[in-house]
Amino acid sequence: MLILVTNDDGILAPGLQILARKMKGLGEVVVVAPAEERSATGHGITVRDPIRIKKASLEGINNAWAVTGTPADCVKLAVQELIGKCGLVISGINSGPNLGTDVIYSGTVSAAIEGIILGIPSIAVSLASDEHDDYAAAAEAAFVLASHWQRNKDRLPPDTLLNVNVPPVSKTEIKGFKVTRLGMREYKNVFDRRVDPRGNVYFWLKGDLIPHDEEDPEIDVVAVEQNFVSVSPIHFDLTNYRLIDRIKAVGFERLAMENPV
């Protein structure tokens, strides 16, 4: 199996390189990753600037490219121009969680979404801590999942994306794997307002997480807190089907194109 490894922390990130070396146990690995950190780029793609690529020499990895684009660009370019259609896209290991509402901002997950848009089974893997930097258990969890999936690949559709968050604990402390839905992540103090030496105001985007009161371990944020590896299936259909009939009932389809004022 040909496996594409990418991320949003950039090609020099230790999480990517550990993941890429681990995945060699499952197939032929090619790394195509952003030349620089592209965190929180969401599902951005590069349409106003040209995209450049450079061969990268990474320890223990035969084939790696650095790309001057976003994670989604990397997957598009890898599949369309560099390696062709592969058997698996795996993105990570991200430094920090990609849970709940925050998934929509995630470059790590967007690479995997690009994978399923192209019809390739995909995994996004994150180490759910901003401080912890031991990726061993997360790489192991990703490998266990990907191996099991490979053995059962005909039982899931090709547009399956698993968003995996690994708690920041040792392998022996992990309680197991939990299939989850995305929860909510809400913040306060979203901006840090500062004044530069020339007297101009500027802002840093930050935000302090507001504690939630969920207890159901089938919600991703809870599963990770309880030391489970959270495994959420993700899709890219943003249609809110639940609202279609309600919107029709409000009469939008009966409107005419004339100014009602």
Next chain:
Amino acid sequence: MLILVTNDDGILAPGLQILARKMKGLGEVVVVAPAEERSATGHGITVRDPIRIKKASLEGINNAWAVTGTPADCVKLAVQELIGKCGLVISGINSGPNLGTDVIYSGTVSAAIEGIILGIPSIAVSLASDEHDDYAAAAEAAFVLASHWQRNKDRLPPDTLLNVNVPPVSKTEIKGFKVTRLGMREYKNVFDRRVDPRGNVYFWLKGDLIPHDEEDPEIDVVAVEQNFVSVSPIHFDLTNYRLIDRIKAVGFERLAMENPV
């Protein structure tokens, strides 16, 4: 009603300014928009650079700010720091369609998604042509929709987002409004490979749309082709609920954290 107008084509885009002036018929308008074009930024936010703001003087608009960030940044900053919670976020009028699969890449729609994340009813409006540049009918359609929604606001939840695509025809040729789900948009020739004067390869992301064979006008891409204004409800819950039971059935929850090789 306080109305926040933003976009991804940047504060100087004619579509934004026409929309902002039109919305004055419905309430007090504040423009907070990217200082530069930020198309196809998806739901990116700015976490590695400071965000700066500058007062902008736009014809017929009293209160406008240019922001050195993404569309999602603009909405976050407007609500958290500049104007507080408003009654409506409206993003556009985008130059070009935001239909089907492509919605995931859209900066225009991401601004509206940020609106509903913050609990504010939101609209994204796009003129569904890359050539046509007469925004009058699209502004009219947005106004008709927003006015009707305002009169019926208690009948829809505050996290309602309408993604509106207006066909590039005159007002009299528009057949009406159609509530739709997102369709597929598939491309070939995704990259244009070139060589620069120094002999280095680079790529432009492009792509030629592959014709689809859908005929159901309740799919957004079809509705617009049939000269309807397409109105799709959008959410930000990326959980693929349809797959949860299938993934459990494959036995991921029974895996143990030991290397199966």
